[in-house]
Amino acid sequence: MPEGTFAAVVGPSGCGKSTLTRLVAGLMTPDEGEVWLHGARVKGPRNTVGMAFQNPVLLEWRTILDNVILPLEIVAPRMPRADREKRAMELLEMVGLVGFENKRPSELSGGMRQRASLCRSLVHKPEVLIMDEPFGALDAFTREDLWQTMRDLRDAEPFTAVLITHDLRESVFLGDQVIVLSGRPARTQFVMDVDLPKDRTLDVLFTPKAADMLHILRDQIKIAQGREVEAH
Amino acid sequence: MLSKIATPVIAIIIFLGLWELLVWANGWPNFKMASPSDLPPAFWKYKELFLTMGWQTLWRTVVGLIIAVIFGTAIGMIIGFSRIARDALYPLLIGFNAIPKATLVPVISLLFIGQHDFNTILMAFMISFFPIAVSVGIGLSTLEPEYRDILRALGASRYTIFMKIALPKTLPEFFGALKVSATLAFIGTNLVEIVSPHGRGLGALFKSGETNGDYPLMFAVLIALAFLGIVLYYAVIFLERIFAGWADREAS
Structure with a gap:
């Protein structure tokens, strides 16, 4: 996977998508084979990754600002507090959470919490952002809002991204590349380059080109699930 | 307010x-x-005894409770982090907790003859550490793996993860258990104070009321114990507000 690209990984449920994120993050070691990332072998956790999950996993006892700062406390223990806050506020501004930095997670809506969680996964400027269905638990409108936020974040700071998702529209909107995994045991079954303009808006999803891509992906998922594909 | x-x-x-x-x-x-109107005269008559005995009961209970917190948290950490330790220690802990502590009074008073303060503190500790150990253990073992992963993925040490995530996340459960333990510790203290010959503290005052047929005094001791229990309970609430106030949500 080239540096700086955004790979969306889709596949039938239970095929090992979450395991893939844990392997890339170095949280698990493979039983067989090796994981290579940016020309280096992954042997364990590194501080150049950021992670986001379906559940925002914010720490209830910290304010939103302190939650976003958390990775910096590990990665850059010597960084002065003021610089940390400045960096965190930069991201909070990008996702539209200015004014909420001193609230506790319990005071925010699900979408806002997930925005804060994304800020936390990016605060230490990771080379790779690994996301395991980060928008899965949100309602459809909030999800589309967050897709756009994600796109803006990527424009502002380059990072390589791996996004695990169930949502084909999400994979086409956000991905440069969509990877379809087969059912157990998972293999790369199909790779599609998303040939849509970089600065896409949600409208792009309603173009014939996107519809064609979604159609192809839909069929690939059916194959991965071991079901028949009707002829069209 | x-x-x-x-x-x-x-x-x-x-x-x-x-x-x-x-x-x-x-x-x-x-x-x-006895009726409530009998109590003020009883308190007044023995006011100095109530102050000195009440203080003895209180400090022994608090010391026993502090030891229970240290020991209970340590046990809780062991059973929270290690599966083997959990499987090994749970039956022992539950068995020990099921033993009526009154039956242990003669045992410890024979083991440590005449060490009244020590025996009392030991009993307060033994009766109150169990809820703390269990709640800390459950709090740590049920920590969602994602919470650990957000720091582990950055290469944080186990110690850092414990200090920054596991410990604060367990605090609400810990304080819940501490409220139970605080009242239990009083039961432990009084068991020894009442049963031991020549005991001290409010329990001994109760015993002397019984010996002398002074019934209002006995009831007055019970009220004094209830009062101390309430004081300690609110002290725990006060600490909870400081350390785990974030878990308290405004009822809407």
Whole structure:
């Protein structure tokens, strides 16, 4: 996977998508084979990754600002507090959470919490952002809002991204590349380059080109699930 | 704020009124059940004893509770982090907790003859560490893996993860258990104070009331114990507000 690209990984449920994120993050070691990332072998956790999950996993006892700062406390223990806050506020501004930095997670809506969680996964400027269905638990409108936020974040700071998702529209909107995994045991079954303009808006999803891509992906998922594909 | 104090005070006054009424309506004599109006004279008559004995009971209970917190948290951490330790220690802990502690009073008073302070503290500790150990253990073992992963993925050490995530996340459960333990510790202290010959503390005062047939004194001791229990309970609430106030959500 080239540096700086955004790979969306889709596949039938239970095929090992979450395991893939844990392997890339170095949280698990493979039983067989090796994981290579940016020309280096992954042997364990590194501080150049950021992670986001379906559940925002914010720490209830910290304010939103302190939650976003958390990775910096590990990665850059010597960084002065003021610089940390400045960096965190930069991201909070990008996702539209200015004014909420001193609230506790319990005071925010699900979408806002997930925005804060994304800020936390990016605060230490990771080379790779690994996301395991980060928008899965949100309602459809909030999800589309967050897709756009994600796109803006990527424009502002380059990072390589791996996004695990169930949502084909999400994979086409956000991905440069969509990877379809087969059912157990998972293999790369199909790779599609998303040939849509970089600065896409949600409208792009309603173009014939996107519809064609979604159609192809839909069929690939059916194959991965071991079901028949009707002829069209 | 005013109603926060007034509500419990009014509830206590109503309770005392009903008690007085019950004793008066049944025409019960003192030796069957003392009434609230008998209590102030009893307190006044033995006011110095109440102060010195009450203080002895209180400090032994608090020391026992502090040891229970340290030991209980340590056990909780061990069973929270290690599966093997959990499987090995749970049956022992539950078995130990199921033993009525009154039966242990003769055992420890024979083991440590004459060490009244030590025995009392030991009992307060033994009776109160279990809820703390269990709640800390459950709090740590049920920590969602994602919470650990957000720091582990950055290469944080186990110690850092414990200090930054596991420990604060367990605090609400810990304080819940501490409220139970605080009242249990009083039971432990008094067990030893009442049962030991030549005991000290409020338990011993209760015993001397019994020996001398001074029934209002016995009831007065019970009220004094209830009062100390309430004081310690609110002390725990105060600490909880400071350390785990974030878990308290405004009821809407």
